[in-house]
Amino acid sequence: MRELMKKIVEEGKVLSEHVLKVDRFLNHQVDPQLMKKIGETFANAFRHEGITKVLTLESSGISPALMTAYELGVPLLVARKRKPVTLSEDVYTAKVYSFTKQEETEIFVSQSLLRRQDHVLIIDDFLANGQAALGLTNIVQQSGASVAGIGIVIEKAFQDGGQLLRSRGFRVMSLARIASMRDGKVQFVKEVMYQ
């Protein structure tokens, strides 16, 4: 998605070979018009797949996922990283290891909100090691529902998450695929996809 790649180059900041800061438009400050276009792009790609729910993980995934769910006309389901006091019923859980924070988090989805009949599109802001997305697919599978695909805003293609998910048979659609961030410079994977 050309507009997203432009934003990454112009407003992103490479903090190290592995860490890209995009807090001007994606997670801390969010560009709602860009999120709308991201949502339209994901929705257009999955419009004829019979999606019944969009699933994401709080909190940076919410903005692109909400716009995608809006465009598809289906509910958004937000997996929680902490079990809220109001979530007293049975839950599906999965463990997600964050390499950035070097800690394991448990994520939760109420069992009553995922049904065997659901066909779920997973959306997240970043794909690096694939642990968060894998945890979300795990939760969908526990419910007996099916995963239609995984939509990623920014894939760090030099890390192994994309390969891990694709090798398990998941359709992964990334709007921007970064090949490297050496010397403080973002290089995208050279391919003409999803523009």
Place this chain on the structure above:
Amino acid sequence: MRELMKKIVEEGKVLSEHVLKVDRFLNHQVDPQLMKKIGETFANAFRHEGITKVLTLESSGISPALMTAYELGVPLLVARKRKPVTLSEDVYTAKVYSFTKQEETEIFVSQSLLRRQDHVLIIDDFLANGQAALGLTNIVQQSGASVAGIGIVIEKAFQDGGQLLRSRGFRVMSLARIASMRDGKVQFVKEVMYQ
């Protein structure tokens, strides 16, 4: 907002006199079409106020705030509850006490994302004791920017947050004001506002 009140009655669940569960459409599962209408309602009320930014707190505030920012055509700023590794620069912070969780959280906003010239609309999903909203106004004031108003999806009008914020001179607009939740039943404040 009549459609929201209908949703609360039909899909909300009163867990106690103080706790309302709305995880079918507002926080765990989110109704994007309802969020769009909520965003339009806030945007219409503040459209001529010269808003430059919408500010919310992760993560349940993001959905209504994103749609409001989209409608106003301004960026959304999401105050963080944990300082992410990518947030290395100077931050404004405020302490927010949660009566529900009985714990104090520190919230963060990057100093580079709030300017003295900003005129900020604060959006949050719930207003009970007003501590989260107050923390957000505190952060806006630290930056020298001004608070245009506070938009709340659901106000528990039987708790003192609304009065606290209004007594400090803030314009508070709540789309649904709950007078009581006694006997497992939601009673709204009887007033004809913002419908």
